[in-house]
Amino acid sequence: MAFFDRLRERTGPSGLGLCIGLDPVPERLPAWARRHPDPIVAFVRWVVEATAEFAAAYKPNLAFYLALGTSGLETLRAIRAVIPPEIPVILDGKFGDIGWTAEAYARFAFEVLRADAVTLSPFLGPDSLQPFLDRVDRGVFLLIRTSNPGAEAVQELPVRGEPLYQVLARQAEGWAGRERIGFVVGATVPAALAALRRLAPDRWLLIPGIGPQGGDIETVKTLAGPPALIAASREILEASDPGAAARALGEALRGRDAVLGAGAIRALARGLYEAGCIRFGDFVLKSGQRSPIYLDLRRLVAFPALLEIVAGLYAAVLERLTFDRLAAIPYAALPIGTAVALRMRRPLLYPRREAKAYGTGQRIEGEFHPGEAVAVLDDVLTTGASKWEAIQVLEEAGLRVTDIVVLVDREQGGRQELEAAGYRVHAVTTLTALLDALVAEGKLLPSERDRIREALRRSPAAASSG
Numbered sequence: 001m002a003f004f005d006r007l008r009e010r011t012g013p014s015g016l017g018l019c020i021g022l023d024p025v026p027e028r029l030p031a032w033a034r035r036h037p038d039p040i041v042a043f044v045r046w047v048v049e050a051t052a053e054f055a056a057a058y059k060p061n062l063a064f065y066l067a068l069g070t071s072g073l074e075t076l077r078a079i080r081a082v083i084p085p086e087i088p089v090i091l092d093g094k095f096g097d098i099g100w101t102a103e104a105y106a107r108f109a110f111e112v113l114r115a116d117a118v119t120l121s122p123f124l125g126p127d128s129l130q131p132f133l134d135r136v137d138r139g140v141f142l143l144i145r146t147s148n149p150g151a152e153a154v155q156e157l158p159v160r161g162e163p164l165y166q167v168l169a170r171q172a173e174g175w176a177g178r179e180r181i182g183f184v185v186g187a188t189v190p191a192a193l194a195a196l197r198r199l200a201p202d203r204w205l206l207i208p209g210i211g212p213q214g215g216d217i218e219t220v221k222t223l224a225g226p227p228a229l230i231a232a233s234r235e236i237l238e239a240s241d242p243g244a245a246a247r248a249l250g251e252a253l254r255g256r257d258a259v260l261g262a263g264a265i266r267a268l269a270r271g272l273y274e275a276g277c278i279r280f281g282d283f284v285l286k287s288g289q290r291s292p293i294y295l296d297l298r299r300l301v302a303f304p305a306l307l308e309i310v311a312g313l314y315a316a317v318l319e320r321l322t323f324d325r326l327a328a329i330p331y332a333a334l335p336i337g338t339a340v341a342l343r344m345r346r347p348l349l350y351p352r353r354e355a356k357a358y359g360t361g362q363r364i365e366g367e368f369h370p371g372e373a374v375a376v377l378d379d380v381l382t383t384g385a386s387k388w389e390a391i392q393v394l395e396e397a398g399l400r401v402t403d404i405v406v407l408v409d410r411e412q413g414g415r416q417e418l419e420a421a422g423y424r425v426h427a428v429t430t431l432t433a434l435l436d437a438l439v440a441e442g443k444l445l446p447s448e449r450d451r452i453r454e455a456l457r458r459s460p461a462a463a464s465s466g
């Protein structure tokens with residue numbers, strides 16, 4: 001499997017992962033490790049065992065092993081061997097040399113050390129990268145805008161009115177093997193995070209510089225967003241409990257919504273696909289937009305076992321929230337809401353599309369008291385229009401809508417508008433993550449996934465949501 005597909009698997013639906021730097025310094029090791037006959041390997045093994053479940057990738061920096069002396073490379077090989085095979089290893093060597101020499105570096109990185117990716121300086125131009133790009137299952141991260149204070153003096157030099165790093169990023173978009181190239185950008189340079197994400201919306205970013213160097217995760221999430229690896233080394237290696245430090249960083253990264261690991265999202269995607277809840281074609285949505293993909297979760301009623309799984313996923317999100325009642329938006333979310341209410345033993349209500357002219361004439365079915373907090377459930381979030389309609393009815397009746405929970409956020413602008421108005425939006429997963437999982441499951445070609453993504457990116461709602 002290609003390197004960036006492996007990263008997608010590791011990060012799951014959020015597309016944001018922790019890349020743990022393995023940069024040991026002998027004199028800073030804990031006392032117990034220093035007493036060990038093989039201190040560095042013992043220490044790194046201990047860190048890896050404690051952090052593996054939170055690591056999207058590990059990143060040993062070559063310099064720390066060279067600094068150990070002639071035994072350093074053997075130590076690095078031993079460390080490569082303690083990293084579980086499913087976790088990609090990025091060798092941080094910041095290589096960059098003419099082709100012939102680059103070929104030797106590539107052999108060292110990919111054959112001797114069996115790294116899955118490397119960091120490279122793009123300063124010598126595209127031919128210097130080629131030996132690394134020729135290994136089609138491996139990846140490279142180009143140093144585009146680094147986090148160190150002196151970087152500005154070179155990387156921000158104006159070239160025809162544009163900073164050099166942006167020129168480089170733009171050029172790299174046209175280089176052969178571009179799908180195997182990610183960019184390194186420092187968390188300490190917010191303007192570069194935003195600029196690079198604008199220039200390269202789908203490209204993996206490797207972002208060092210949080211913690212001791214001064215960058216912070218919230219800024220990275222807001223300005224760069226996924227797909228990205230956030231690098232942390234000292235913050236984890238020097239913690240008294242590296243596992244707890246990695247867990248805290250992982251949670252800060254994934255945020256409150258992450259209820260699905262990479263395996264679970266694949267199982268969900270497979271279940272939905274096999275039940276005919278994911279359709280490909282040419283569809284018109286509620287908003288009038290056209291779409292090459294349609295999620296038809298109304299079909300869940302024909303697959304009770306899958307409906308139960310889906311209800312469990314909503315419940316995993318809802319368990320973390322505080323609310324008095326659930327409200328389901330007709331029609332698709334009515335059976336889902338009922339399954340969730342049964343599972344959680346929480347009361348459900350639903351706003352009708354319009355009041356009936358007979359019977360009770362109610363606009364809201366179920367029981368409620370003004371002032372109560374409501375978590376609104378829907379199947380899919382596209383523009384958010386159906387959520388706004390439901391919110392209006394519920395709020396006119398004196399209820400307080402606090403949270404909106406959907407199974408799939410199609411990432412077409414709905415979330416931003418609801419959040420801007422103060423509603424908290426939670427999605428079990430996103431369309432991007434579902435598409436990636438379908439590719440991993442062999443149900444969709446990568447080229448089809450990319451075509452669908454591109455079509456959705458060009459849709460009017462996506463454009464208006466910025």
Ligand SMILES: O=P(O)(O)OC[C@H]1O[C@H](OP(=O)(O)OP(=O)(O)O)[C@H](O)[C@@H]1O
Pocket residue numbers: 286287298329330331332333378379380381382383384385386387414
């Ligand atoms: O975020 P939005 O742009 O509102 O789009 C998503 C909505 O569209 C569908 O409802 P629809 O009214 O088509 O169908 P339904 O009555 O069958 O649920 C879907 O069930 C969501 O409620």
Ligand SMILES: O=C(O)c1cc(=O)[nH]c(=O)[nH]1
Pocket residue numbers: 284285286287293294295296297332380382383
């Ligand atoms: O936006 C919509 O109307 C919509 C999209 C989708 O994927 N599924 C659905 O039921 N509605």
